[in-house]
Amino acid sequence: MKVLIVDDEPFILQGLMKIVKEVAPDHTSVTAANNAYEALDMMKDRMPDVTITDLNMPVIDGFGLIAEAKQQQLCARFIILTGYDQFEYARQAIRSGVIDYLLKPVNREELSELLHGIASELPASCDSDYRHHADRILSYIQRNYTQELSLDALAEHTELHPNYISSLFKKETGTTFINFLNDLRINEAKKLLVTDPYLPVWQIGERVGYCNRHYFAKVFKKYTGTTPGEYRESRQVKGE
Numbered sequence: 001m002k003v004l005i006v007d008d009e010p011f012i013l014q015g016l017m018k019i020v021k022e023v024a025p026d027h028t029s030v031t032a033a034n035n036a037y038e039a040l041d042m043m044k045d046r047m048p049d050v051t052i053t054d055l056n057m058p059v060i061d062g063f064g065l066i067a068e069a070k071q072q073q074l075c076a077r078f079i080i081l082t083g084y085d086q087f088e089y090a091r092q093a094i095r096s097g098v099i100d101y102l103l104k105p106v107n108r109e110e111l112s113e114l115l116h117g118i119a120s121e122l123p124a125s126c127d128s129d130y131r132h133h134a135d136r137i138l139s140y141i142q143r144n145y146t147q148e149l150s151l152d153a154l155a156e157h158t159e160l161h162p163n164y165i166s167s168l169f170k171k172e173t174g175t176t177f178i179n180f181l182n183d184l185r186i187n188e189a190k191k192l193l194v195t196d197p198y199l200p201v202w203q204i205g206e207r208v209g210y211c212n213r214h215y216f217a218k219v220f221k222k223y224t225g226t227t228p229g230e231y232r233e234s235r236q237v238k239g240e
Contacts, residue, residue, distance in 0.1 A: 023112035036060035043074035
């Protein structure tokens with residue numbers, strides 16, 4: 001399980017990290033952010049399973065962080081920590097869809113029970129959703145790599161946020177979306193250069209998704225170390 005803790009007071013943040021590491025389930029990864037902006041950047045890379053956030057932070061408070069993270073589909077589970085025991089805070093927390101609302105100082109047993117409960121739910125929900133989204137994205141690229149593709153186009157098709165797709169894609173393939181797409185296109189171009197030796201190079205570029213012949217040649221050389229024409233000639237010499 002991946003846990004992100006957000007608090008603008010360094011001393012409190014370090015204390016919370018220590019407590020969470022002690023009471024969370026085994027193999028829990030815990031990271032920290034000093035403000036909402038830093039937290040959102042971390043979420044794009046780590047996609048935490050749950051975020052524990054303070055409410056009162058400068059510029060963007062805890063509720064603002066939750067709203068933005070949910071809008072970008074960076075995290076779905078939140079625990080609010082605050083030193084204010086007021087009904088209005090609790091009511092707004094419920095409206096924000098948080099898992100729980102805890103008062104400082106943190107009750108270790110209560111937090112432990114909460115984190116273990118979240119961990120027990122993850123395999124059935126989070127992992128299956130992640131796998132489903134990854135399969136949809138990869139399948140769509142395989143079917144449409146010859147068309148103009150971008151993160152925004154994928155986002156529109158899948159109804160997922162571009163930042164979520166980018167992070168998910170990196171975790172699933174070990175590379176970026178653009179590298180994966182270019183690698184797929186260049187591999188298909190290499191096949192066509194060999195199997196259809198009389199088809200002009202620029203047409204092959206168009207068939208695999210590159211409308212600009214100069215850009216196709218540039219990308220091809222970047223990924224293979226040679227130009228399309230040189231690649232075709234080398235394969236003909238080898239009798240492939």
